[in-house]
Amino acid sequence: MERIRKHHLFWPVLVLVALLVFNLLYDPDFFRIQVRDGKLYGNLIDILFFGSPLALVAIGMTLVIATRGIDLSVGSVVAISAAIACFTISKGADQNDPGLVATAILLALAASALLGLWNGFLVTRVGIQPIVATLILMVTGRGIAQLITSGQIITVISPNYKVIGAGTLLWLPVSVYIAALVFALAALLTRKTALGLFIESVGCNPTASRLAGIRSVTVRLFAYLFCGFCAGLAGIILSSNVSSADGNNAGLWYELDAILAVVIGGTSLNGGRFFLTGTLLGVLIIQTLTTTIYSTGVPPEVNLVVKALVVLAVCLIQSEGFRRTLARSLVSVRPSHQRVEGKVTTRG
Amino acid sequence: MRKRFIGRRAGLVILLCAMMAFMAACGSSGGSQQQASGGGGAPAPSQSAAPSSSTPSESTGEKKIVLGFSQVGAESGWRTANTKSIQEAAAAAGIDLRFSDAQQKQENQIKAIRSFIQQKVDVIAFSPVVESGWDTVLKEAKDAGIPVILTDRAIDSPDTSLYVSFLGSDFVEEGRRAGRWVVEQFKDHDGDVNIVELQGTVGSAPAIDRKAGFEEIISADPKFKIIASQSGDFTRAKGLEVMQAILKAHKDIDVLYAHNDDMALGAIQAIEAAGLKPGQDILIVSVDGIRDAFVAASEGKINFIVECNPLLGPQLMDLVKKVVAGEPVPKRIVTEERTFTIEEAIAELPNRQY
Structure with missing residues (x-):
């Protein structure tokens, strides 16, 4: 019992369970899951579904925070990635062309990774404080997204693109699989290779790590790049889900929700130890809370x-x-x- | 240590260069017509307007009316259509338009108005970003003898002599129109009519007024019940998310009233995911009238659209001419707006510009 209570995931799990129990008492139907047109349908599935883009962003954010950094620009990167993907598709003759959709996704992901790298460059090479360095992109990023969409909401009609954010695979939304895959990848990279140790050591003490032979600059660059990439992926899911890119509102305040998820998950903003599973729990708590608020009819x-x-x-x-x-x-x-x-x- | 210092400086130089390049890019794309916006809040109009427009003092031949217009920003497709309409109408009416983009900041707008006063324009028109805090600058315009026209949004000032006219939509009336259609549809219906309302951004004027107007009409008959009312922040993604949750909490929904089209479009997706037919199982009413909503209506997924017209350019130019000619103008002018049923929407779809 004592060991369970001391486990770092004990409190997040308890909070999540408490939220779910509250919902169960409020409306026993909350847990009902039906099969509808070959897919599962219910509040719990919704939580996974709407939580998956946030989970992606939060996973990237966890690694950045572990290096004693922070990335405020993720919301803007979400908007830019969504804008690039939808803009590319909207310019195509056949919006449903699989080649075009693939190009759009690759372009958006490449741009997001590049923006992540830019953040990393400002932090590691120029030596700007992470909060300031990423603030630059947070502010200009929305402008860039607006430039790409020329201030309009771009709507695309492309069933192939829509699969990513609204499609179903084996009863579950495709986006949930994407988030799970990235989570597995991140967990594998950081827990089965030395990378996780490097990140924690850089987060604890960059100078000592460098002196010990760890390329702290490369490690931190990787963290920001990965974070940008994750945000880009989230942007694609979000825009694909509603088949449109909204430069103004896509991913608005995502950075705050992501940081919150990381913190709820038990990762300290001071860097060092990080908990990917904790972050995932944090995301689930936030999303369950949001769904609860909507379904219980709390006044807006x-x-x-x-x-x-x-x-x-x-x-x-x-x-x-x-x-x-x-x-x-x-x-x-x-x-x-x-x-x-x-x-x-x-x-x- | 020294090497690191140089490295840091080089980085800063690169950063500065990148920023300049970015700003230049912004400027070139923004300065499509008369002039670019006052990007960083600088009251730029005077300098940048010079090449494209003749200043009143130097004008030869027929004197053009000079209109200074301060726009809120470019925050939505609606706003972009609004800007375009004003620019095109000014060109068509032969009015010299000095356009300034406030980027959603009141201080930029105040600066722009001051610079219009210095330039001695004939008329100042602007869409106030916020309702209050305009008295001082509008007093300056009044003292300089320059008439002011408000467009799209009102100001909250007890002194109505500060502006000559307010041209814009009546959000309350839009809500009433939506309400009247719902009442008409269910006039022979016995039993309760369950309504779900997707509100706009909490505290925004369109959200408050569209809610009030709608409630005013449906409250006449107790059978109309708003069973859920939640904010979808005027966006598609939120409309979808909120509607998903509401659909699970409430089984019997007859009508969806969305404060704008984007939320309705998101909600349609949620309704379809729930295995229901939007437009049939749940009737949908929404406000604004963007092109995507007309597409949805033509597919039978939105039943009724209440227009909120951004194309007030021509009306504004008529008003400006009347004001300059000294003709009396009404204090409040409501923009010409229509409503569309599915059939009317199908007919209108090819003409939609925005």
Whole structure:
């Protein structure tokens, strides 16, 4: 029991379960899953479906945050990627041509990876603080997306492109598989190769890592590149889902949701240790919360307040200090000496 | 250490170059007609307008009317169509248009209006970004004897002498029109009519007014019930997401009322995913009238479109001419707007420009 409670995923899982139980009590139908036209249909599937683009962005964000960085530009990269993909397709003679769709996707992904690399370049080579470096792209990115779409919402009619964001494969949405694949890839790369260790060590202390022979610049460049790539993929899914690119609104505030998911998942903004599974749980918590708000009919004026309160509660619950204070005030008896876990945060 | 310093400087130089190149690119694409916008908020109109337009003092022959127009920005397809309409109508009417893009910032708009006053334009027109905070700058225009016309959005000021006329849509009336159609459709219907409402961005004038107008009409009969009302932020993606959740929470939905077409388009997708037929199982009413909505209507997926017309250029130019000629003009002019049923939408589809 003690071991389970000490596990880093204990609190996120508990919060998610609590949210689901609340929904179960509110509306027992919440968990009902039907098969409709050869695909599963229900709230839980919706959560996976709408959560998958956010999961992609958050996975990339986890690696960046692990290197003690942050990427505020992901929302804009989502918009740019969506704009490039839809613009390319809309210019084609036959919008449904598989070759054209593939070109559009590759172009969008390449551009997103390049934008990620640009962020990495600013951070590692120019030496700008990550928050400032990525802020540049966050602000200009929406402008770039608007330039590509010339301020319009580009609508494409391309069943082949639509498959990515709205298609179904073996009863589940295609986008869920994409997110799962990227998650597996990231987990494999960071847990089965030395890359994960490199990222954690760079996040703990870049200088010491460099002196120890780790190419900290390359590692950080990779993290930003991967983050850009993930955001691009999310942009393609989002635009494909509604068959249109909206430079203004696509991926708006995604950076904040992604950072929140990473933090809920237990990864510290100070860099170092990171938890991909935790991030995934964070995404599920955020998306479940959103779906809950919509289906319980919370008035739109107080939506954000409700969301903020739940997030605040989640963050407080995860804080060991807060839990201890709470326990102390509830049980006025002082608990016996608390063992403080040795948290490895070596500061340069 | 020194090497690193140089590296850092070189990086900054590259960054600066990239930024300049980017800004230049912005400028060239933005300056399509009379002049480019005041990009970084600088009141540029005076300089950049010079080559393309004759200033009043130097004009030879017939004197052209000079209209200074400050646009909100280019935030939506609607707005882009609005800008285009004004530019084309000005060219057609032979009015010298000084156009300035405020990029959704009030301070840019105030700067632009001040620079119009300095240029001594004949008329100033603008779409206020926000409702309040205009008294000072409009007083300056009034003192300079330059009439001001508001387009599309109103200002919130007790002193109505600050502007001569307000030309724009009546959002409340749009809501009423949507409501009247719903009431008409269900006049012989016994039992409750369950309505789902997708609201626009919380707190925005169109969302507040379209909701109010709609409720005003349907509240006359208690059988009309809004069973769910949620914000979809005027976007397709949110409309889809919100509608998915609402469809699962409510089994019996008769009507969907969306505050704009984009949300309706997203919701249509959600309704189809639920195995229902949009336009038949659930009747759909939406506001705006963008081209994509007409396409959906022609497929029978949207039943009724209430137009919110961005093409107010010609009306604005008529108004400007009247103001300059000293003719009296009404304080409030509602743009000419129509409504479309499926049949009317099919007929109108080829003419839709935006």
